[in-house]
Amino acid sequence: MQQHTETEENYLKAIYHLSNVTISSVNTSSIATSMSTTSASVTDMLKKLADKELINYEKYKGVKITRKGEKVALNIIRKHRLWEVFLTKVLKFEWDEVHTMAEELEHVSSDELIKRLEAYLDFPKFDPHGDPIPDQTGKLEINDQMSLSSGDAGVKYTITGVGEHSSAFLKHLAKYGLKPGITVSIAEIMEFDKSMLVKVNKEKFHLSLEVSKNILVKKYGII
Amino acid sequence: MQQHTETEENYLKAIYHLSNVTISSVNTSSIATSMSTTSASVTDMLKKLADKELINYEKYKGVKITRKGEKVALNIIRKHRLWEVFLTKVLKFEWDEVHTMAEELEHVSSDELIKRLEAYLDFPKFDPHGDPIPDQTGKLEINDQMSLSSGDAGVKYTITGVGEHSSAFLKHLAKYGLKPGITVSIAEIMEFDKSMLVKVNKEKFHLSLEVSKNILVKKYGII
DNA sequence: TTTTATTTTTAGATTTGTCTAAAATAATAT
DNA sequence: ATATTATTTTAGACAAATCTAAAAATAAAA
Numbered sequence: 001m002q003q004h005t006e007t008e009e010n011y012l013k014a015i016y017h018l019s020n021v022t023i024s025s026v027n028t029s030s031i032a033t034s035m036s037t038t039s040a041s042v043t044d045m046l047k048k049l050a051d052k053e054l055i056n057y058e059k060y061k062g063v064k065i066t067r068k069g070e071k072v073a074l075n076i077i078r079k080h081r082l083w084e085v086f087l088t089k090v091l092k093f094e095w096d097e098v099h100t101m102a103e104e105l106e107h108v109s110s111d112e113l114i115k116r117l118e119a120y121l122d123f124p125k126f127d128p129h130g131d132p133i134p135d136q137t138g139k140l141e142i143n144d145q146m147s148l149s150s151g152d153a154g155v156k157y158t159i160t161g162v163g164e165h166s167s168a169f170l171k172h173l174a175k176y177g178l179k180p181g182i183t184v185s186i187a188e189i190m191e192f193d194k195s196m197l198v199k200v201n202k203e204k205f206h207l208s209l210e211v212s213k214n215i216l217v218k219k220y221g222i223i
Numbered sequence: 224m225q226q227h228t229e230t231e232e233n234y235l236k237a238i239y240h241l242s243n244v245t246i247s248s249v250n251t252s253s254i255a256t257s258m259s260t261t262s263a264s265v266t267d268m269l270k271k272l273a274d275k276e277l278i279n280y281e282k283y284k285g286v287k288i289t290r291k292g293e294k295v296a297l298n299i300i301r302k303h304r305l306w307e308v309f310l311t312k313v314l315k316f317e318w319d320e321v322h323t324m325a326e327e328l329e330h331v332s333s334d335e336l337i338k339r340l341e342a343y344l345d346f347p348k349f350d351p352h353g354d355p356i357p358d359q360t361g362k363l364e365i366n367d368q369m370s371l372s373s374g375d376a377g378v379k380y381t382i383t384g385v386g387e388h389s390s391a392f393l394k395h396l397a398k399y400g401l402k403p404g405i406t407v408s409i410a411e412i413m414e415f416d417k418s419m420l421v422k423v424n425k426e427k428f429h430l431s432l433e434v435s436k437n438i439l440v441k442k443y444g445i446i
Numbered sequence: 447t448t449t450t451a452t453t454t455t456t457a458g459a460t461t462t463g464t465c466t467a468a469a470a471t472a473a474t475a476t
Numbered sequence: 477a478t479a480t481t482a483t484t485t486t487a488g489a490c491a492a493a494t495c496t497a498a499a500a501a502t503a504a505a506a
Binding site for chain 1: 310313314316324327330331332333339340343
Binding site: 027028029039040042043044059060 | 452453454455456
């Protein structure tokens with residue numbers, strides 16, 4: 001069933017993620033950056049993935065993921081996110097600690113294992129970072145969230161996710177106790193730099209635009 | 224901490240297991256057989272493991288695992304067996320289904336993950352096949368069990384483990400409902416071929432010597 | 447529309463783990 | 477004790493994934 005190497009799976013995952021950020025096709029160098037490797041290595045791999053019909057690849061023209069490739073990518077993402085839920089909910093890891101472990105666990109091949117894990121976790125729809133978990137067929141619920149940076153002063157919001165997944169960013173949020181599920185209200189928005197003062201459980205602190213941009217929320221009460 | 228490849232880990236595990244069966248040093252061809260590969264490949268790997276001081280290797284003289292190599296092997300075995308407990312106890316897999324999945328899971332590197340898993344499972348001392356689970360330092364409880372084949376007619380025994388782990392053998396036992404925890408009494412031992420008639424919950428059936436040899440038991444009541 | 451700069455691809459090496467076939471060593475049998 | 481057989485190691489090759497450096501193609505600027 002899963003006739004792909006771990007490396008191929010990782011490339012597909014990266015291409016899938018980049019496809020959701022890029023308008024047209026994904027270019028070689030952006031894949032190289034996101035995989036921390038060289039463009040030459042990426043080109044080699046693109047040929048291999050194209051041979052397997054997981055991507056459409058035209059020399060010098062970049063890459064588009066195929067339906068088939070997308071299904072493979074979504075299955076890896078499904079595993080990754082379910083393992084993240086397991087690690088936080090069952091083994092009580094913090095949400096900013098689980099990514100690396102899930103990167104290894106996502107390549108464990110058994111689909112039956114992941115089906116049972118999903119049932120054991122009671123069919124969660126989102127991972128600890130608020131990202132949706134694809135079902136077996138690759139379908140995923142879209143969480144219609146907005147960026148905290150586009151919120152209004154005086155309004156209460158519930159954090160539903162993050163727009164950036166780097167360990168540095170997550171640990172920064174963790175320091176303030178900010179994570180999905182937490183309620184924040186915007187106390188004041190500074191005109192000159194769009195930074196904001198927010199209130200969380202009586203505590204107030206300052207968030208730069210860079211940070212508030214990457215905090216995803218819904219209006220409080222609307223779930 | 225774990226600077227070894229998955230392949231190196233698998234070789235070490237195989238060598239460790241063979242060391243427990245062999246009197247003196249482990250020879251190349253037995254490793255090749257147990258790894259389903261060629262002697263040439265084994266020789267190549269032995270050099271690499273010797274360079275890392277995980278084994279003592281003398282050309283043409285076979286191999287002895289070092290203290291350091293044993294620690295690595297025991298850590299893999301620890302992970303393997305804890306994951307097997309997780310798969311059976313938590314995800315409700317049958318004891319004869321979990322080996323292959325555990326072979327993948329055992330290479331997930333995080334020691335913290337396995338520590339938490341162990342605690343979550345309430346520090347099990349044996350895996351679903353009755354094999355002891357090493358602790359963090361590599362120590363393991365020895366289960367002083369005997370082979371059912373050396374049992375006496377008219378006596379009741381509790382199954383504690385198996386002496387052979389092939390899927391074929393485990394599925395054969397599963398068919399009769401035989402697995403660790405089950406109580407069997409020996410109804411009769413046939414003189415001519417040492418086969419035996421056993422009783423399990425009112426049902427009687429016949430076990431060949433080949434099978435009874437590989438069923439490990441304790442006298443009923445003695446745990 | 448040339449020239450320049452950037453991006454992408456090729457060419458050729460390297461590393462890991464594997465293989466087959468041949469050579470070297472050890473074990474066994476006469 | 478020597479010949480035969482079996483085991484183990486070497487030699488040389490290959491596939492996967494990577495790299496650096498150079499060539500080719502595309503995009504941007506003059």
